[in-house]
Amino acid sequence: MASSPKLNSRIPEGPMEHKWTKYRSTVHLINPANKRSLEVIVVGSGLAGASAAASLAEMGYKVKVFCFQDSPRRAHSIAAQGGINAAKNYQNDGDSVYRLFYDTVKGGDYRSREANVHRLSEVSGNIIDQCVAQGVPFAREYGGTLSNRSFGGVLVQRTFYAAGQTGQQLLLGAYSALQRQVGMGAAKLYTRHEMLDVVVIDGKARGIIARDLITGKLERHFGHAVILASGGYGNVFYLSTNAMGCNVTAAWKAHKKGAFFANPCYTQIHPTCIPVSGDHQSKLTLMSESLRNDGRIWVPKKQGDTRKANEIPEEERDYYLERRYPAFGNLVPRDVASRAAKERCDAGYGVGASKMAVYLDFSANMMRYGQIEANKQSLHNPTKEQIRELGMAVVKEKYGNLFDMYKQITNENPYEVPMRIYPAVHYTMGGLWVDYNLMTTVPGLYALGEANFSDHGANRLGASALMQGLADGYFVIPYTISDYLSGEIRTKAIATDNEAFVKTEAEVQERINKLMNVKGTKSVDHFHKALGKIMWNKCGMARNAQGLKEAIEEIKQLRLEFWKNVRVTGEQNEFNPELEKAGRVADFLELGELMCIDALHRNESCGGHFREEYQTTDGEAQRDDDNFAYVAAWEMKEISNWELNKEELKFESIKLAQRNYAS
Amino acid sequence: MSHENMNLTLKVWRQKNKDAKGNFETHQVKEVSPDMSFLEMFDVLNERLITEGKDPIAFDHDCREGICGMCSMFIDGRPHGPVKGVTTCQLHMRSFKDGDTVVVEPWRSAAFPVVKDLAVNRSAFDRIIAAGGFVSVNTGNSKDANNILIPKDEADDAFNAAACIGCGACVATCKNGSAMLFVSAKVSQLALLPQGQVERENRVLGMVAQMDEEGFGTCTVTGACEVECPKGISLENIARMNREYVAASAKKKD
Numbered sequence: 026m027a028s029s030p031k032l033n034s035r036i037p038e039g040p041m042e043h044k045w046t047k048y049r050s051t052v053h054l055i056n057p058a059n060k061r062s063l064e065v066i067v068v069g070s071g072l073a074g075a076s077a078a079a080s081l082a083e084m085g086y087k088v089k090v091f092c093f094q095d096s097p098r099r100a101h102s103i104a105a106q107g108g109i110n111a112a113k114n115y116q117n118d119g120d121s122v123y124r125l126f127y128d129t130v131k132g133g134d135y136r137s138r139e140a141n142v143h144r145l146s147e148v149s150g151n152i153i154d155q156c157v158a159q160g161v162p163f164a165r166e167y168g169g170t171l172s173n174r175s176f177g178g179v180l181v182q183r184t185f186y187a188a189g190q191t192g193q194q195l196l197l198g199a200y201s202a203l204q205r206q207v208g209m210g211a212a213k214l215y216t217r218h219e220m221l222d223v224v225v226i227d228g229k230a231r232g233i234i235a236r237d238l239i240t241g242k243l244e245r246h247f248g249h250a251v252i253l254a255s256g257g258y259g260n261v262f263y264l265s266t267n268a269m270g271c272n273v274t275a276a277w278k279a280h281k282k283g284a285f286f287a288n289p290c291y292t293q294i295h296p297t298c299i300p301v302s303g304d305h306q307s308k309l310t311l312m313s314e315s316l317r318n319d320g321r322i323w324v325p326k327k328q329g330d331t332r333k334a335n336e337i338p339e340e341e342r343d344y345y346l347e348r349r350y351p352a353f354g355n356l357v358p359r360d361v362a363s364r365a366a367k368e369r370c371d372a373g374y375g376v377g378a379s380k381m382a383v384y385l386d387f388s389a390n391m392m393r394y395g396q397i398e399a400n401k402q403s404l405h406n407p408t409k410e411q412i413r414e415l416g417m418a419v420v421k422e423k424y425g426n427l428f429d430m431y432k433q434i435t436n437e438n439p440y441e442v443p444m445r446i447y448p449a450v451h452y453t454m455g456g457l458w459v460d461y462n463l464m465t466t467v468p469g470l471y472a473l474g475e476a477n478f479s480d481h482g483a484n485r486l487g488a489s490a491l492m493q494g495l496a497d498g499y500f501v502i503p504y505t506i507s508d509y510l511s512g513e514i515r516t517k518a519i520a521t522d523n524e525a526f527v528k529t530e531a532e533v534q535e536r537i538n539k540l541m542n543v544k545g546t547k548s549v550d551h552f553h554k555a556l557g558k559i560m561w562n563k564c565g566m567a568r569n570a571q572g573l574k575e576a577i578e579e580i581k582q583l584r585l586e587f588w589k590n591v592r593v594t595g596e597q598n599e600f601n602p603e604l605e606k607a608g609r610v611a612d613f614l615e616l617g618e619l620m621c622i623d624a625l626h627r628n629e630s631c632g633g634h635f636r637e638e639y640q641t642t643d644g645e646a647q648r649d650d651d652n653f654a655y656v657a658a659w660e661m662k663e664i665s666n667w668e669l670n671k672e673e674l675k676f677e678s679i680k681l682a683q684r685n686y687a688s
Numbered sequence: 689m690s691h692e693n694m695n696l697t698l699k700v701w702r703q704k705n706k707d708a709k710g711n712f713e714t715h716q717v718k719e720v721s722p723d724m725s726f727l728e729m730f731d732v733l734n735e736r737l738i739t740e741g742k743d744p745i746a747f748d749h750d751c752r753e754g755i756c757g758m759c760s761m762f763i764d765g766r767p768h769g770p771v772k773g774v775t776t777c778q779l780h781m782r783s784f785k786d787g788d789t790v791v792v793e794p795w796r797s798a799a800f801p802v803v804k805d806l807a808v809n810r811s812a813f814d815r816i817i818a819a820g821g822f823v824s825v826n827t828g829n830s831k832d833a834n835n836i837l838i839p840k841d842e843a844d845d846a847f848n849a850a851a852c853i854g855c856g857a858c859v860a861t862c863k864n865g866s867a868m869l870f871v872s873a874k875v876s877q878l879a880l881l882p883q884g885q886v887e888r889e890n891r892v893l894g895m896v897a898q899m900d901e902e903g904f905g906t907c908t909v910t911g912a913c914e915v916e917c918p919k920g921i922s923l924e925n926i927a928r929m930n931r932e933y934v935a936a937s938a939k940k941k942d
């Protein structure tokens with residue numbers, strides 16, 4: 026298989042370990058005076074956007090940052106809980122750049138681009154250094170050094186964390202770096218602004234159209250380059266662990282302007298989330314993967330067991346992950362853990378009122394920690410209750426905020442009874458196709474963080490999204506963007522009365538008018554929920570050709586109905602959350618179709634993409650490396666009409682192998 | 689679950705934009721499940737308003753996990769409602785009783801103008817951070833992270849101060865509209881860490897000056913902010929900031 030001529034991945038020549046070093050020392054540089062006249066637009070203020078914006082402003086570029094929240098600090102990255110990976114080997118447990126690289130490629134089920142992942146592993150350590158220098162309060166040991174925990178799919182402890190609030194602390198670090206630049210006038214903030222289109226002039230991205238969400242006014246902004254760091258599209262499923270505002274709009278508009286969309290069907294379903302409680306449900310809440318360090322997952326051995334968890338004796342519990350995957354146990358990767366939970370529930374072993382849940386149980390480890398504490402404190406013959414109390418304190422320190430959140434939501438106390446959990450949509454590995462420079466197929470248009478497809482293949486390992494977002498923003502784009510901008514030093518800022526700006530703004534305006542003028546009878550949420558149901562049932566944890574074909578037809582129907590019957594209340598020239606949602610759902614209704622098309626064309630199972638027709642006799646994902654070791658990059662011709670372009674994946678450093686987490 | 693569904697009366701503040709005069713509007717919400725979050729109850733109400741062709745109530749929210757700091761409802765006279773240590777989005781309807789009347793208002797403060805209904809503008813907080821809430825370290829010039837050793841207790845204290853979500857409940861509850869708890873949380877985090885030492889004085893002076901400029905009121909240590917802060921940010925931070933401020937001002941005069 027050869028890659029499509031339309032896709033040039035620009036992977037530097039040379040051995041894997043030297044590609045990035047060599048690239049960095051040979052990339053074109055731009056003198057400081059020229060940097061001052063180069064303008065860069067950054068859409069998004071999450072880890073990827075804030076770190077990119079801060080770093081580029083520090084370097085001297087003129088930066089404009091956009092986000093739809095009222096402050097950059099509220100980007101969805103703030104909600105990340107468990108941690109961030111880095112190959113520091115502080116635990117002396119055999120970690121290395123190579124091992125992180127290997128784990129990530131393997132965890133991604135051999136569907137990622139080696140050169141990008143290797144670079145990610147190389148810069149991972151710098152991220153921790155940078156964050157600590159900014160004052161990010163990571164967890165520490167008594168000796169004052171940084172502390173680590175384990176995440177799924179690996180056998181080392183390389184995850185840095187700040188209780189269950191790692192994303193918050195990392196984002197506040199990046200945000201403060203950004204605010205410093207804002208204070209100095211090097212970066213300008215546009216909060217409560219939503220980017221609604223990219224402006225392309227002579228084939229290059231030259232700016233955006235954004236809507237001021239308070240006044241409803243459309244604005245034109247010029248940039249020599251445009252960076253999209255607009256996050257993932259998990260909310261296409263309606264229910265997900267993502268924040269309510271997460272959406273695909275920025276990436277989708279770019280897609281419609283010529284940026285290819287890669288691997289849209291690769292969705293991560295996270296194994297440990299609080300189950301749905303009723304029809305009113307607006308989102309699902311994650312219980313961090315870090316809990317699997319200390320929580321054991323089980324279901325009763327008896328089908329339809331109605332006893333309470335505490336009444337089921339040890340020998341009647343099936344710790345199915347430990348049983349099926351003895352080497353990794355409860356710490357198998359997410360795709361494996363999620364499918365295993367679904368398998369048990371579908372087979373009738375689920376727990377709780379809905380029977381669509383499994384237990385995540387901390388009691389054994391609470392006792393173990395309690396015993397250690399009792400020893401430390403030289404308590405002789407402590408009672409069981411004393412041990413439990415001591416153990417509880419340890420668990421509280423590690424996961425207190427998560428336990429509180431669980432209790433708040435379910436009204437059950439997880440210190441006393443096991444948590445009930447079930448898989449939920451969490452992360453999207455797919456996204457805008459980018460080359461090694463993180464540039465999309467539109468010159469001058471970049472995609473960073475969850476918005477691109479680059480590093481996680483068909484399944485992301487836990488604690489690697491934060492790493493990738495910050496790697497992209499702090500350590501990759503500052504170098505790679507100069508490769509492009511060094512050719513733009515003679516380009517004068519383009520006035521926004523240029524006809525391309527006028528025309529693009531008119532198109533955006535027309536779409537808003539269209540949405541406002543349907544004046545139908547059903548709310549935006551009605552359509553969003555309906556789309557979510559189709560996606561979850563037919564393009565969710567398990568997929569098959571028949572269901573996907575049906576889903577494609579159903580989505581087309583739903584889209585037609587949306588444009589005939591949606592009701593958007595209020596006015597367009599005011600703060601109007603319904604109008605914002607309507608635009609996003611309209612885009613989801615197009616994306617959903619492409620996700621199903623992608624899932625249908627990929628006749629194999631890999632990572633988060635599980636096609637029921639392609640599984641081993643043990644129910645594991647069965648890849649087809651001969652026919653599908655490629656990135657599927659879709660080019661939009663018109664709605665419902667996409668052309669497939671393939672980027673061949675070559676594995677030079679790591680041998681393709683069937684993933685094995687059992688031994 | 690233990691309770692039955694309930695019926696509630698909501699008195700909600702409606703205000704078209706920052707310049708409009710607002711007023712309370714009364715709505716009945718029926719069949720509220722105790723498992724719903726407060727915001728999900730608003731979703732249900734808004735869904736009904738939309739079906740009736742009325743304008744839904746605008747409110748801010750995003751993560752719905754108590755961490756982004758976006759949600760901001762003043763419920764029965766208390767920011768984030770009756771339960772301690774909980775943001776509006778994590779407040780659940782099991783904290784209310786059938787037949788209750790619940791009054792919902794936006795954050796009210798001169799420095800937080802209303803955008804619409806229950807949504808306000810808190811950009812003043814961003815400007816305060818821009819005035820000094822950072823460590824001036826450019827990307828790429830930091831040494832190995834474990835070269836900075838920090839005693840666990842100090843790291844934990846800094847973390848506790850850093851847990852502030854920037855929601856503004858402290859300002860909303862304060863009769864003076866003071867932002868001291870928010871500002872002191874950031875000042876404390878960085879004052880407690882070795883990384884924050886170099887700019888310690890400029891930071892506190894800069895942030896306090898900006899806070900005053902934004903029109904926040906003065907602190908008379910009523911302690912209301914600590915009571916209502918959903919993240920348990922402690923008044924000790926204000927005391928620490930006052931010490932930092934006095935020391936920094938004295939040094940400036942020298």
Ligand SMILES: Cc1cc2nc3c(=O)[nH]c(=O)nc-3n(C[C@H](O)[C@H](O)[C@H](O)COP(=O)(O)OP(=O)(O)OC[C@H]3O[C@@H](n4cnc5c(N)ncnc54)[C@H](O)[C@@H]3O)c2cc1C
Pocket residue numbers: 068069070071072073074091092093094097099100101102103104105106107108109191192218219220221254255256257266267268271272274275311313451452473474475476487488489490491492494
């Ligand atoms: C609950 C939860 C917990 C997680 N925990 C972890 C973890 O422990 N470790 C880990 O590695 N990963 C974790 N993840 C994944 C990780 O948090 C995300 O993948 C990552 O933060 C994405 O960062 P980002 O910068 O790409 O985008 P985001 O943080 O999503 O930021 C997107 C930004 O784009 C802006 N934006 C979007 N569209 C527009 C538009 N049209 N116009 C203007 N602005 C726009 C938004 O305002 C926002 O500022 C978690 C995810 C969830 C949901």
Ligand code: SF4
Pocket residue numbers: 851852853854855856857858859869870873916917918919920921
């Ligand atoms: S100090 Fe507390 S109440 Fe004030 S902004 Fe921070 S989290 Fe909110």
Ligand code: FES
Pocket residue numbers: 748749750751752753754755756757758759775776777778
């Ligand atoms: S919506 Fe994020 S804290 Fe409430």
